[in-house]
Amino acid sequence: MTGSITTYEPDNCLKKGYLSIFSEIFNELRKNTWLTYQLFKRNFLTIYKQSFIGILWAVIIPLIAVGTFIVLNRSGIFSIGSIDVPYPIYAILGMAFWQIFSTGIIASSNSLVSAGSMITKINFSKKSLVIASMGQSIVSFLIQFVLVCILFVVYAIPPSVAILLVPVVMIPIMLLTLGLGFILAILNGVVRDVGNMLSVLMTFFMFLTPVLYAKPTTGILAVVTNYNPLYYLVSAPRDLILKGTITELNGFLAASIISVIVFVICLVVFHLTETRVAERI
Amino acid sequence: MKDDIAIKVEHVSKKYCKNLKRSMIYGMMDIGRNTLGMSSHSDKLRKDEFWAVDDVSFEVKKGEILGIIGLNGSGKTTLLKMLNGIFWPDKGNISISGKTGALIALGAGFHPLLTGQENIYVNGAILGLTKNEIEEKIDDIIEFADVGEFIDSPVKFYSSGMFVKLGFSIAINIEPEILLVDEVLSVGDISFQNKSLRRMADLREKTNAGVFVSHNLLHISTICNNTILLDKGKIIFSGPTDEAIKWYTQYSREVEFNALKREKSRLKQNFYGRKSSGVVSMSDSGLLDAKGNPTDRVLQGEDIRLFFDFEVDKTIKSPFFSISILDAKNTICIWNMNDEDKVEFSPINGRYRLILAYKKPNLVPGIYKFNFALRDKVTCETHERIGELKPFVVDGEKRQHGIVMCKGEWILEKISESK
Numbered sequence: 001m002t003g004s005i006t007t008y009e010p011d012n013c014l015k016k017g018y019l020s021i022f023s024e025i026f027n028e029l030r031k032n033t034w035l036t037y038q039l040f041k042r043n044f045l046t047i048y049k050q051s052f053i054g055i056l057w058a059v060i061i062p063l064i065a066v067g068t069f070i071v072l073n074r075s076g077i078f079s080i081g082s083i084d085v086p087y088p089i090y091a092i093l094g095m096a097f098w099q100i101f102s103t104g105i106i107a108s109s110n111s112l113v114s115a116g117s118m119i120t121k122i123n124f125s126k127k128s129l130v131i132a133s134m135g136q137s138i139v140s141f142l143i144q145f146v147l148v149c150i151l152f153v154v155y156a157i158p159p160s161v162a163i164l165l166v167p168v169v170m171i172p173i174m175l176l177t178l179g180l181g182f183i184l185a186i187l188n189g190v191v192r193d194v195g196n197m198l199s200v201l202m203t204f205f206m207f208l209t210p211v212l213y214a215k216p217t218t219g220i221l222a223v224v225t226n227y228n229p230l231y232y233l234v235s236a237p238r239d240l241i242l243k244g245t246i247t248e249l250n251g252f253l254a255a256s257i258i259s260v261i262v263f264v265i266c267l268v269v270f271h272l273t274e275t276r277v278a279e280r281i
Numbered sequence: 282m283k284d285d286i287a288i289k290v291e292h293v294s295k296k297y298c299k300n301l302k303r304s305m306i307y308g309m310m311d312i313g314r315n316t317l318g319m320s321s322h323s324d325k326l327r328k329d330e331f332w333a334v335d336d337v338s339f340e341v342k343k344g345e346i347l348g349i350i351g352l353n354g355s356g357k358t359t360l361l362k363m364l365n366g367i368f369w370p371d372k373g374n375i376s377i378s379g380k381t382g383a384l385i386a387l388g389a390g391f392h393p394l395l396t397g398q399e400n401i402y403v404n405g406a407i408l409g410l411t412k413n414e415i416e417e418k419i420d421d422i423i424e425f426a427d428v429g430e431f432i433d434s435p436v437k438f439y440s441s442g443m444f445v446k447l448g449f450s451i452a453i454n455i456e457p458e459i460l461l462v463d464e465v466l467s468v469g470d471i472s473f474q475n476k477s478l479r480r481m482a483d484l485r486e487k488t489n490a491g492v493f494v495s496h497n498l499l500h501i502s503t504i505c506n507n508t509i510l511l512d513k514g515k516i517i518f519s520g521p522t523d524e525a526i527k528w529y530t531q532y533s534r535e536v537e538f539n540a541l542k543r544e545k546s547r548l549k550q551n552f553y554g555r556k557s558s559g560v561v562s563m564s565d566s567g568l569l570d571a572k573g574n575p576t577d578r579v580l581q582g583e584d585i586r587l588f589f590d591f592e593v594d595k596t597i598k599s600p601f602f603s604i605s606i607l608d609a610k611n612t613i614c615i616w617n618m619n620d621e622d623k624v625e626f627s628p629i630n631g632r633y634r635l636i637l638a639y640k641k642p643n644l645v646p647g648i649y650k651f652n653f654a655l656r657d658k659v660t661c662e663t664h665e666r667i668g669e670l671k672p673f674v675v676d677g678e679k680r681q682h683g684i685v686m687c688k689g690e691w692i693l694e695k696i697s698e699s700k
Contacts (some may be wrong), residue, residue, distance in 0.1 A: 004378070004379070004380075005376055006366065006376070007376050007377075008329075008366055008369055008374065008375040009369070009370060009374035009375070009378075010320075010321065010323045010324070010369055010371055010372060010375065018318075034406060034411065034412050035407065037674060038403045039406070041399075041402075041403070042395065042399075045394070045395060046392050046394045046395065049395075049435075052381060058354045095547065115390075117386065117389050117390075118389050119367075120362075120367065121362075121385050121389040121390075122367070122383070122389055122390060122407055122408060123367045123383070124407045124408070124409065125366045151425045187309075187312075190305055190308035190309055191305050191308075191309065217589060270313045272316055275313045275367070275368060275369050276308060276309075276311050276312050276315065278296075278310035278368055279368050280304060
């Protein structure tokens with residue numbers, strides 16, 4: 001007998017105060033790392049299991065998007081802007097970092113809904129579900145990164161040594177995605193419009209952010225880009241690989257701070273409201 | 282909380298919303314309030330909400346298993362889910378000392394595309410087993426599930442029996458201090474059920490306390506010390522298991538009887554399987570008490586007096602009545618014909634009341650119905666045949682098994698030592 005007493009009552013967490021929430025969250029995450037890994041494996045295996053080309057889909061989708069842009073650019077409908085590296089490398093690298101955000105948001109916002117009956121029948125860490133769903137976007141990133149490496153060889157362009165720093169520079173975009181994913185998973189659990197809206201918004205945001213084209217210098221899009229944290233989060237690791245430095249370091253740092261703040265707030269909100277989802281999902 | 286108490290539930294209530302769109306709005310509001318650190322005022326009902334569990338209090342001592350019984354929708358599962366921490370209560374509080382484990386939904390979380398073996402790992406993790414625990418137990422789980430070579434096939438190719446058997450054998454391998462069980466023992470075929478019951482008994486020895494929800498009164502009476510009876514979210518009885526079961530059978534019989542009466546009155550007259558020549562019309566029928574007034578219940582062991590009011594338009598020369606009493610499962614318990622009772626009636630024409638009295642039939646307590654038929658013995662013509670007329674209840678506290686009660690005299694003699 002451990003003698004530990006668990007109490008359930010209305011507005012449970014509020015009575016404990018905000019400080020103890022952090023240690024609670026930390027303990028929960030640490031205790032459930034293996035569960036998170038199992039849930040990730042479950043997602044990962046099942047997405048590609050009943051499929052012949054399986055994981056290669058992660059490459060096909062960005063290739064088509066990039067191909068479309070090349071066609072649009074060549075025919076003069078859309079101008080990509082001036083880029084000093086071969087466009088496919090620029091674009092696919094951009095897509096690889098971008099889809100961490102887009103795939104991650106879509107997957108995590110659906111994570112609670114698609115777990116459905118599991119949530120209403122078994123008491124387990126729902127944070128693990130959301131975190132595990134992020135794994136999918138990381139796997140697609142790795143595959144797309146392999147494609148980028150092939151392109152480096154094809155074009156005979158050596159990447160900068162700073163490529164080794166990329167995992168660190170990717171942390172902010174992952175925190176931002178996970179944070180927003182927590183909140184969106186809860187909201188989508190209660191109101192399904194959230195999920196539908198997101199898949200539309202993601203396409204819109206991709207065109208709004210200079211992922212497949214160079215940063216515009218004039219016009220409204222230039223202003224929007226200046227205040228778009230996603231632009232800095234995607235372009236920083238890309239710059240690091242292509243140029244060896246982060247060209248807009250201040251922007252990147254600001255965006256990173258925003259990401260950390262968003263992550264912490266969203267994690268706490270998730271912790272406070274996760275049982276609310278079980279009764280409404 | 283005192284040391285000898287394992288589970289303490291104090292004035293716990295839980296509300297649900299009947300309307301989906303409103304439920305979405307309430308959900309968003311509650312989330313908003315919880316986020317901002319405001320109370321969600323969960324103790325008040327909003328429009329379209331109702332109490333699914335209403336002011337429930339009980340204690341489970343260490344070493345004790347508590348049973349929960351009640352009709353569908355009485356709040357049993359909701360209560361169990363609150364004990365498990367899946368939902369928060371909206372009022373009151375629950376304290377549990379020790380690690381809880383629940384056998385609530387078997388195979389929830391199984392992914393159809395993963396193989397049995399892969400699902401054991403995932404499901405075990407969800408149920409709270411650690412990696413080492415699963416690796417230690419996996420052979421046992423596979424052996425117990427008894428799905429043979431299918432263990433390496435995707436679960437979607439499993440029969441429904443195999444699916445729940447695998448689910449059960451994972452769940453039964455969590456060895457919690459506090460065990461919560463919801464209606465999972467009636468899984469699989471007979472041999473699997475017996476195996477499960479044995480394992481359940483083992484588990485009972487190992488756990489500190491438990492709560493057990495079931496519709497199977499036999500399981501409840503063998504496993505639980507005390508039992509509570511829930512109705513519409515409220516506790517209507519709490520005490521020793523045999524008393525609770527007595528209450529419950531009486532109570533559920535009343536509910537069934539009322540439902541049956543409503544159904545009959547909606548049909549006005551039950552012409553179930555009616556065959557009529559048009560000569561006879563039945564105006565009323567039913568049960569009479571000792572004073573001759575209509576009634577619909579009788580005590581076990583008392584005389585049962587049935588009456589039938591009918592009108593005959595054309596003379597029936599040799600009336601031949603056939604009347605039978607059926608139990609709730611449509612087994613014919615008593616079947617009388619007037620010629621077999623050596624009674625002959627003269628020709629009839631006009632309005633009549635027929636009374637048939639059964640002398641102390643020892644029917645077991647339950648709900649009964651009766652059939653009526655009138656033929657002409659000379660022409661062999663069936664004039665009226667009506668099935669399942671007004672239901673009535675035989676009240677009593679005794680056992681529910683079988684059709685008739687008969688006191689047995691028991692003798693157990695030892696013949697010799699076994700060889």
